[in-house]
Amino acid sequence: MIKISRELKAGIAALVILALFYWGFSFLKGRNLFNGGLNSYYTTYKNINGLKKSSAVTVNGFTVGKILDIRFSNDPAKKGQLIVEFTIEEDLHFSKKSIAKIYSGGLMGGKSLAIIPSYDGDEAKPGDYLKGEIESDIFSSITNKLNPLQSKIENVIVNIDSVTHHLNKMLNQRTIENLNNSFENINLIMESLKNTSATVEVMMESNQQNMNNTFSNIKNTTKNLKTFSDSLSKIKLLAISEKINRTASHLDSITAGIQAGEGTIGLLTKDEKLYNNLEAASKELEELLRDVKEHPKRFVHFSIFGKKERKYEEATETKEN
Structure with a gap:
């Protein structure tokens, strides 16, 4: 039987411990050494809104990978932008038109990365860059909606302050006295209207019979008009x-x-x-x-003794004519 020395046992134990340490470290970084090769993809953001390494990568809510690394871009054209490297452990196929969107996992949860797959165009391969987007969480949406409201409230407050300032300038002692006089005049007018109303009421009561007679006459007149209208219709x-x-x-x-x-x-x-x-x-x-x-x-001849009839001679005037 082969004897194993203590040194060899110690060396084997050290190697196993180092392998477990490396596997644990890789697993914490998002790499699973027992799940075959890793498919790494990239995306860029100006702001990752709290996305961290080892955050979950999901497709339709199902976890398919993790964030492997987050670093600043060395490209001068993308200076200041952050490159997010993530892995896809599942056998998933999607096109280069797919979108990597950062979203909030819950009210108190951290950020995660969702792959919105698209199947049009060329298929994405490990090492390709996907388009990055950020989904507004509930607090960001509320903030975006409250910002215009806040500006409007500030404008209203400024207007109120301006109106108050003008009112303070207008409401001097003389203006206050004029207002008091105006209110007194209004009271006098109201009292006068009250007296007028009482007088009209008395007149109405005293002339009630006359008014009744007037309405009766109007009623009779209306009836007569109706009769007249009926008569016209019968013609x-x-x-x-x-x-x-x-x-x-x-x-x-x-x-x-x-x-x-x-x-x-x-x-x-x-x-x-x-x-x-x-x-x-x-x-x-x-x-x-x-x-x-x-x-x-010339036309009538009358003679007692039978005078001889004179021959008609045409008048000179007639000849001339």
């Missing part, structure tokens, strides 16, 4: 309207006949020769009547 307005329409139709037909030259009036308006003959006859009749009036002896 055969439709028949009257039809007669007016027929009369207008007859007038239209008469007018049309005159325009067409029918009848005496139509001939007078349309037959110019007839009109000229009538006008000439009218003129001759007018001349005859004037001649009879001026020389009646």
Whole structure:
């Protein structure tokens, strides 16, 4: 039987202790040596909001890894930004368009990193950088909502202070006396209105009978108007309207006949020769009547002894005409 020396046993024990120490240290840093190779990914933030090493990395609420390291970037273009290295221990596939979002695990809990996977585009490989975002926690949301309200309250307080200052400048002794006088005048006006109201009430009571009679007359008048309206409604307005329409139709037909030259009036308006003959006859009749009036002896002969009839001679005036 092979004997193992104490030195060898001590050396083996030391190696086991060192291996356990290294495994424990790696596990605390987020590395699990018994779970195969590690898939490390990176993301950058300007502010990590309290994210720590060994914080959980989740996908849809399920823990798939841990934060491995947090350090400042050495890239001059990203000066001041923090690089977060995290590991994915599960066999998870997602694209480079996935998002690494810092979120709060609870009201009193620490920060965690959630992977919001996207499956469009090229698949992410260990060593790739994902886009980093920060989710607002409840306190940040409340603070963001209270900040505008705080500014508005401050503006209101400033306005109130300004108004108070102006009021203090306005409310001097003279202004106060004027206000007191105004209130006294208001009291006098109210007293006057009260007396006026009492007077009106007395007048209403004394003239109640007259007012009742007035309302009764108004009621009778309304009734008469209603009766008159009913009488108007019973008139055969439709028949009257039809007669007016027929009369207008007859007038239209008469007018049309005159325009067409029918009848005496139509001939007078349309037959110019007839009109000229009538006008000439009218003129001759007018001349005859004037001649009879001026020389009646030419047309009426009266003689007791049978005087010989004198031959008619045309007047000189007529010849001249």
